[in-house]
Amino acid sequence: MGRLSILTGSLTTLQIPTLALRQKSQPVPQDITPDVLRTLLTEMFACMYQVNGRGLAAPQVGVLWRLFILDMQQPLGSPPLVLINPEILDMDDTIEQGREGCLSIPGYLSHKVPRSRKIKLAGYDQHLERVTLEAEGEIARGMQHEYDHLDGILYIDRLSSWDDLESNPDLWLNKANQVMDRLAAEAPKV
Template structure:
């Protein structure tokens, strides 16, 4: 059984820097991918980037439906994102959330169609094309690997609100113990 690793939260430097390309497709990468799927499922997510478990490599996993309800599951190593041209884009303004900013959601317009090119865990070329939630997931996870969180795409005021709500929800009250 693959190891479930803790999810890194907003503010951790690993989330705010571009990840390094994968150069070796070996047992270590296969173990990382297995840990990523286990960690994603344990956190009840639909996608997870390697840096979200503290590993600064360009790898993400996903398991989610597209706009037609068809389920897609896989891994993309060293992804490059391809979006429709500006004049051909239709935006989907659904709410977006992130395992690294738990409990917080905000509407975020993104193109409703996306494609990533990369490699699978064995080093074979893959192209994943998606609509709906899958398109959002492909964009969201690629953003992670580029050192960006979804909140970085929000208007400044909304971003501050999301971060304040996150801090409030995750602050701990420390009481002085009785003498």
Template sequence: MNDVPLLPVLLHPAPILRAKARPVAEGDGDRVRELAPRMLATMYKAPGIGLAAPQVGEGLRLVVVDIQKDDKPAPMVLVNPEILAVSDERAVREEGCLSLPGQYADVERPARVKLRWRELDGTRREMEADDLLATCLQHEIDHLDGVMFTDHLSPLKRNMLLKKFLKEQKLKSREAM
């Protein structure tokens, strides 16, 4: 992965982060096959456990994740992922986002999900996920619908977190001058 060119991760409030990504179509095959390894390399370098195409400026329904159970890489590339079912049981987990670096908050989501997607070669897959993988998949699929983890927070918490982030970004840009 070291020789794969990285992609710039867009930061809030980039407009594409709030847009609904379009499904990957047959004509997108070459673009998606070129994008997936670059997205994985970018995610690992960040470091992160998930990255959605809109975060790198691509309005396509493409997600990469790797929660590295037992510290073993297990990258997943999900083309046109969709959540088919969610559990009634809920789980709270601290989430962060590569498009909001340094910001974290507890988010409540369904504890388990069932999803369907296609592999890069077109193979159709389904799986059930729980724990960290369920949270990560829901977070990344949210990105494909223009939803960020902050949208799951109370208005007060969301505003505080976003104000803090924008203030930090202003400071960083001043220091860079």
């Protein structure tokens, strides 16, 4: 699969078994320029929205930096979240199982991924301002999912059994349609 357009000209996410998804990411450099950060974030959001994703971590596009984006649209109208060099400050002891899928594991999902109900994170926003965020429920789940990517962990690693992994035919069909559309667009004009 291709990588983000700043790397190879494609807006697709890396897929398993790509080794970059299993590597621990490095901190975003302190001397990153606003232009580089803005370009990376713009292209990450474009990549995520192109496939109706809700979150994306930099390693999923081949950039091994500690950075993720999240757009859970809750509450409606709230701005998307950018978190650079995040660190977990606190996690609730209450564990809930819930539904997750992943742009790097297309066609599968699970309703039994265990996550803390609440989380508190600190890091930097897109303006490189220090922020502390607290979330619960689905937003906390999304934050934990994306944070795991920064450490080379996928949601399937958290399942207690492979039986908890479900195939989603609609996702497979969507992926097949995307491939067919891409092939049609790239076909030589006769």
